[in-house]
Amino acid sequence: MELNVVNIKGEDTGRKVTLNDAIFGIEPNDHAIYLDVKQYLANQRQGTHKSKERSEISGSTRKLIRQKGGGGARRGDINSPVLVGGGRVFGPKPRDYRFKLNKKLKNLARKSALSYKAKENAIVVVEDFSFDVPKTKEFISIAENLKVADRRLLLVLSERNNFVYLSARNLKKADVIIASDINTYNVLNAKNLVLTESSVAILENLFKA
Structure with missing residues (x-):
């Protein structure tokens, strides 16, 4: 050409x-x-994205409600992923994409x-x-x-x-x-x-x- x-x-x-x-x-x-x-x-x-998991959230580890008798699901501390403000489950972590x-x-x-x-x-x-x-x-x-x-x-x-x-x-x-x-x-x-x-x-x- x-x-x-x-x-x-x-x-x-x-x-x-x-x-x-x-x-x-x-x-x-x-x-x-x-x-x-x-x-x-x-x-x-x-690859610098990062979210905090349950163990990395700053909050009380006190058990919110008793294990049984409340008529609802079992619940742990306030850092639980199912609560607003809790840690994220399987969130992004720093990684190399190359x-x-x-x-x-x-x-x-x-x-x-x-x-x-x-x-x-x-x-x-x-x-x-x-x-x-x-x-x-x-x-x-x-x-x-x-x-x-x-x-x-x-x-x-x-x-x-x-x-x-x-x-x-x-x-x-x-x-x-x-x-x-x-x-x-x-x-x-x-x-x-x-x-x-x-x-x-x-x-x-x-x-x-």
Whole structure:
């Protein structure tokens, strides 16, 4: 698949980039995508939720009513889970939600996500650029020139550039990531995928195995 390389003004530079069919042209595997996205979201969870159980509630341990003869159910102290203000039965406890996935499966999921974007014609290749200072207005102007400002976009850089990242940080519909950190969730979450010219080669080296 060949794409024209455009500059930040949206003008054709006359150069073309060939996207490797082994990365951008495979038959997508939906189950691999599901597992990789599930792992990504699970890894974002802090797992610090906690509720107090019966033994952790601060309250008197005095038996409220006698065991028999009251005409009702047996009842212990005021910390009982059946009473308002009592402890919680089988409540959440701090835990780690992370789980392992094989590297080959994760690569398959990411290539599947990239292939979906290629099939949707949602990939734009722009020549390499950088900012000397953070400029959100200039980033918005570039997105408008590339005709990707109306929907959520993911800009993939070949290397880290803090000024470009800071320029897009306050925009709800824009994310910036470097090619080596690309993941299935971010690719699918974006409607338009903007690749810098040099990031294409990095993606090919990343998935060549």
